[in-house]
Amino acid sequence: MDVLAEAVVAGAAGAELERLPLPARFTAAHLRAEDVDSFTGVADKDVRKSIHVGSVPMPELAPDEVLVAVMASGINYNTVWSAMFEPIPTFTFLKHFGRQDRWSARHDQPFHAIGSDAAGVVVRTGAGVRRWRAGDHVVVSPVYVDEEDPATHADGMLGAGQLAWGFETNYGGLAQYGVVRASQLLPKPGHLTWEEAAVNPLCAGTAYRMLVSDRGARMTQGDVVLIWGAAGGLGAYAVQLVRNGGGIAVGVVSSEAKAEYARGLGCHVVINRAEIGLVGSEPADPATVGKRLGRLIRAATGEDPHIVFEHVGRATFGVSVFVVRRGGAVVTCGSSTGYQHEFDNRYLWMRLKRVIGSHGANLQEQSAVNRLLGLGHISSALTASYPLTETAEAARLVQNNAHMGKVGVLVLAPRTGLGVTAPGPVQAG
Known part of the structure; x- marks a missing residue:
């Protein structure tokens, strides 16, 4: 030194x-x-x-x-x-x-x-x-x-x-x-x-802009927010911001240890990727995985998510667009599993959903x-x-x-x- x-x-x-x-x-x-x-x-x-x-x-x-x-x-x-x-x-x-x-x-x-x-x-x-x-x-x-x-x-x-x-x-x-x-x-x-x-x-700054800022999803009290990777760096702050802002945090994680960590952060509902058949980094079939995920979210909260906090990218993006409610928003930054996203545009356009790009x-x-x-x-x-x-x-x-x-x-x-x-x-x- x-x-x-x-x-x-x-x-x-x-x-x-x-x-x-x-x-x-x-x-x-x-x-x-x-x-x-x-x-x-x-x-x-x-x-x-x-x-x-x-x-x-x-x-x-x-x-x-x-x-x-x-x-x-x-x-x-x-x-x-x-x-x-x-x-x-x-x-x-x-x-x-x-x-x-x-x-x-x-x-x-x-x-x-x-x-x-x-x-x-x-x-x-x-x-x-x-x-x-x-x-x-x-x-x-x-x-x-x-x-x-x-x-x-x-x-x-x-x-x-x-x-x-x-x-x-x-x-x-x-x-x-x-x-x-x-x-x-x-x-x-x-x-x-x-x-x-x-x-x-x-x-923390990225999660704040994605969820809270008027340049992001503009989360309000009572919003159901699906958070991919809820036990990771971005997800850990997203969970806290949703909880503190009066929202309902639904986290997706890959292990029971990560599920316990997400609950400790304040996640209201935690879903293991294995429960919905999402394995690895390859793109999931949006309809198949999305229907499973949607059923679990509705069973726990009574409704579909208002917002999806998306940073996983290629493996999950199609599911995110499918599962978010009519008029809801998928807010996205990064793409740890790949940048080329595929989704069924009918669910986006016919159900008036939005994709919001967010960065930093x-x-x-x-x-x-x-x-x-x-x-x-x-x-x-x-x-x-x-x-x-x-x-x-x-x-x-x-x-x-x-x-x-x-x-x-x-x-x-x-x-x-x-x-x-x-x-x-x-x-x-």
């Missing part, structure tokens, strides 16, 4: 952090451009073979950027995609981004420091940064926006320059230092540990969900933590869907349980 990182871990004040020199290099979980073709013709694209942990150079900081000493990070499915070089190698994103201007050119490197979640301490701010200073405890939104794009000011997710930090940009969160735009930062909830805080932004969350939505975490109305979905040196093992767990909730990664934090600065959640009212 360099002297600046040591000072961060020791809890040094912001003034001292500003005086200490930046290291020329730092440790990061990263991919190598030379490995891009290594999985060609390979059935099991084991991410443990492509994720490396080692030294990378420190970039120059742009005027609108902040350098965060990362105490903890988390594994998201985009880390798995990056490490599998699918659907295209992320080096393609970096090359495209690098052509924009001088500052973007820093991202086009023969390495890609990955990771789209982080909690840590600000150690440097660019000349144009006003709201943040060294020593601040922060969490990082994964949404990297172009503030000069007019569309960004209507909705950060609509700007043409919007990118996923650590996936479509370099210098992500699975590293001792992360380079972020000031518009990505929010204050860390004081009652959470570093690892508890680090794993929330991407999945703008800063206002991230702030809203961060407030809920601060109030204790939503809990961190952290279930396991790995050291940075074992990032590849942590990613493999997610790749195999062998995890529950979110998997955290300790970066500069020497052990779990650190970073708490408040005795408990702030109580509303």
Whole structure:
């Protein structure tokens, strides 16, 4: 650990952090451009073979950027995609981004420091940064926006320059230092540990936009919401948001252990995939599986779902369109089983159903969900933590869907349980 990182871990004040020199290099979980073709013709694209942990150079900081000493990070499915070089190698994103201007050119490197979640301490701010200073405890939104794009000011997710930090940009969160735009930062909830805080932004923000935001499904009290993968990272936050918002959460999981976890989060009804004949990642027959699923949901709730929370993709999308009620909405992000979806359009058009595409969350939505975490109305979905040196093992767990909730990664934090600065959640009212 360099002297600046040591000072961060020791809890040094912001003034001292500003005086200490930046290291020329730092440790990061990263991919190598030379490995891009290594999985060609390979059935099991084991991410443990492509994720490396080692030294990378420190970039120059742009005027609108902040350098965060990362105490903890988390594994998201985009880390798995990056490490599998699918659907295209992320080096393609970096090359495209690098052509924009001088500052973007820093991202086009023969390495890609990955990771789209982080909690840590600000150690440097660019000349144009006003709201943040060294020593601040922060969490990082994964949404990297172009503030000069007019569309960004209507909705950060609509700007043409919007990118996923650590996936479509370099210098992500699975590293001792992360380079972020000031518009990505929010204050860390004081009652959470570093690892508890680090794993929330991407999945909690995405679930909030999908379900609660007026840009998503606009869930209201009493809505029956079908949640695929209710014990996973996205699902764990979706269950809590549905429960807290007065909805009825119906979760689909793949094991009894995951069913117990989903119930503990507040899932009203839990259905095992095996009960409806849904096995593996191949597309299910929508009518056959959909009728079975619909019967189970109606038996438990008395009605068909108003909303389907869909992120599994190819294996389940046809069932989602089939099973949602007349006039209901399928809100979708990601596609962990494949992007090419098939569904019977008669059920969509003749029954006036809607498909809503959703991606990430703008800063206002991230702030809203961060407030809920601060109030204790939503809990961190952290279930396991790995050291940075074992990032590849942590990613493999997610790749195999062998995890529950979110998997955290300790970066500069020497052990779990650190970073708490408040005795408990702030109580509303």
